[in-house]
Amino acid sequence: MSMSETSLVRARNVHKAFGPLEVLKGIDLDVAPGEVVVILGPSGSGKSTFLRCINHLEAIDQGFIEVDGEQIGYRLRDDRLIKLSNRDIAVQRSKIGMVFQQFNLYPHMTALQNVIEAPIGVHGQNRNEAVRYAKELLNRVGLAEKMDAYPRQLSGGQQQRVAIARALAIRPRLMLFDEPTSALDPELVGEVLATMRDLAKEGLTMIVVTHEIGFAKEAADRVVFMDGGVVVEEGPPAAVLTNPSHPRTRSFLSRFI
């Protein structure tokens, strides 16, 4: 890593509108390698949309996003910005792991098949190596004995942990979590958060959109509070969560106490 580019993720002046609805109104964000950034904010604040812009599931209207030194969706050539082909975008995405609110496991595949699908199909890994690593990852999320189960035979928490293993299997440079516990029954939230805390400790770069203030407090290096399509406030969790400077952050946090 060169001295000038210490950030793994650089977002500058990111704008996104759905028709007349402006969802992101100029987001700037840097994420350092190994950093865990938790994005908090009320529903409709644009935090999930921003996350989806990072791996180009949504195309942004203005500004730019860089991951690992590469601009997402575009390439600068001879001082002209060229839109990338779908194939090139797929290559960029293949370094970014994503975990979805609804898990989105492939229901016709077993847990193990879910995990090895992208390593074999996208990264061209050999099958034995992919299976070996998948078993290791399933073991790490505590589901080694579930590898032959189909998603519908698993609880929500187990499904989400398989989804985390699936995202890790591509050896991502960056992990995106889109409200990973919002679709879970309350008693199953703990097991997923525990898995995510382990990953944070291991130095994985993570951007987590969540409503779990507790997780932000314990695992985040930095908390970003978004509202109305802008970053209202950011800083270390201790500062933002216990002593917020902005009134909107205060009113949001007061609902969780």
Next chain:
Amino acid sequence: MSSSASIQPDDGLRDVKLAHVPFPITRLALWIFTLAVALGFAYIVAINPNFGWPVVAQYLFDPTVMQGLWVTLGLTVVAMIIGVVLGLILAIARMSNDRLASYLASLFIWFFRGTPLLVQLIFWYNMSTLFPRISIGIASWDTNDLITPLTAAIVGLALNEAAYMAEIIRGGLLSVDKGQAETAEAFGMNRARALWRIIIPQAMKSIVPPTGNQLISMIKATSLVSVIAMADLLYSVQSIYNRTFEIIPMLLVAVLWYLFITSILNVGQGAIERYYNRGDRGSMPADRTKENATPMVGAAHEHV
């Protein structure tokens, strides 16, 4: 702690474990009645000499009939395979963001669903009157060499089938949760791989039943090719009764074979449906569910 549950004298007799089921006398009577009517009808049909059962038996495995049966089966298989492959391409084209592809697919479907199959077959058969020669670049063929009754039958049946299969497949692809395509995309899969590995296997659940229907329709639709002198099953029994005038017995020969084929297809369809439902809860082999049931308790607590 005193219980709020009160005790009545005959409570001991009310436990549903002790319940008796009354003998279902009316159901039994209905079964016997229905069976008697069915057997009676079968008997009347069997002894009626007008059905000509000895003739049916005599011609059931007649070489001409067998040859016609193979033609029917061959036409069905070939036309269906082409129809499914072309239908898949049409469905994908129709759903694509590319306007040109989408309009062309819509036009194809509109035309081939909108005109009778019989008319389409006659058109293909008489293609040489419209275009006496067919040329691509410098290569050129006499149309009558290309469009034989066989190719006219295959092309006619397959293109018509493709139009229907396109709509069935499109419906199946639309039935898959949008999150699946998005997940595949997020993991860097290209569109072709996402379709082949993720979307189509899930769409099969809603594609297979109507496709079974189409296949059965197709077997019977092949009988239309007798008008363009293809010697299919129907044509072959017709050619026999034109000689012997035993119309009803010969048609019964065809009917028995059509029923036999569709029965086999029903069994096959059931097996395919079970395969594509394999991710569903409850459709798993019992031993596997059991084997997984025990560790589930342990695993859920590991991270709490």
